[in-house]
Amino acid sequence: SQQGEEDPQALSIQEGENATMNCSYKTSINNLQWYRQNSGRGLVHLILIRSNEREKHSGRLRVTLDTSKKSSSLLITASRAADTASYFCATALSGAGSYQLTFGKGTKLSVIP
Amino acid sequence: DTAVSQTPKYLVTQMGNDKSIKCEQNLGHDTMYWYKQDSKKFLKIMFSYNNKELIINETVPNRFSPKSPDKAHLNLHINSLELGDSAVYFCASSPRGGGVYNEQFFGPGTRLTVL
Numbered sequence: 208s209q210q211g212e213e214d215p216q217a218l219s220i221q222e223g224e225n226a227t228m229n230c231s232y233k234t235s236i237n238n239l240q241w242y243r244q245n246s247g248r249g250l251v252h253l254i255l256i257r258s259n260e261r262e263k264h265s266g267r268l269r270v271t272l273d274t275s276k277k278s279s280s281l282l283i284t285a286s287r288a289a290d291t292a293s294y295f296c297a298t299a300l301s302g303a304g305s306y307q308l309t310f311g312k313g314t315k316l317s318v319i320p
Numbered sequence: 321d322t323a324v325s326q327t328p329k330y331l332v333t334q335m336g337n338d339k340s341i342k343c344e345q346n347l348g349h350d351t352m353y354w355y356k357q358d359s360k361k362f363l364k365i366m367f368s369y370n371n372k373e374l375i376i377n378e379t380v381p382n383r384f385s386p387k388s389p390d391k392a393h394l395n396l397h398i399n400s401l402e403l404g405d406s407a408v409y410f411c412a413s414s415p416r417g418g419g420v421y422n423e424q425f426f427g428p429g430t431r432l433t434v435l
Contacts, residue, residue, distance in 0.1 A: 250424075
């Protein structure tokens with residue numbers, strides 16, 4: 208079954224507002240990663256948070272991880288039209304699955320200028 | 321310089337044909353992957369190679385055969401194409417074990433349309 212599930216499926220906000228996307232997963236993980244996909248393009252890695260970390264920042268991005276609830280959130284502050292894209296969370300397992308990332312279905316973010 | 325490149329970008333073909341998609345990475349990475357993204361944007365791992373050795377082979381029809389001639393290349397050959405094979409195929413690479421250890425770098429994708 209699918210490991211990561213993003214919520215909401217689609218999000219539309221005005222430029223300058225903050226955007227929050229959530230990801231829930233089912234099994235224990237080694238780390239969780241967020242990727243962005245612009246329309247018609249490949250995925251671009253945004254941030255990786257390990258299971259022993261609770262929060263991580265990168266520029267306007269803030270990611271939190273709650274392993275007790277098996278959930279993560281991605282916050283984009285002061286959004287720009289260029290942030291319009293689909294955002295995916297991906298989970299990495301330990302051990303035999305260590306080479307594998309399991310992706311969710313993504314949140315489609317639209318930032319209106 | 322393009323880090324992970326795929327050719328062709330678009331591929332339109334008839335049912336029953338055999339086609340190949342090529343992938344090359346110039347990042348010096350050990351591990352390469354093929355993913356399939358369906359019309360609903362769901363991204364699913366198909367294969368993974370580490371140093372030319374197959375390490376992940378998800379439940380994929382055996383009409384799909386990956387080939388890694390060297391560490392920098394991972395090609396995907398598809399026999400007897402079916403309508404359901406229509407999707408976007410992404411190649412990716414990572415320095416080593418791109419899950420536990422680090423992120424993956426994706427190519428631009430190949431949109432395959434089977435008529």
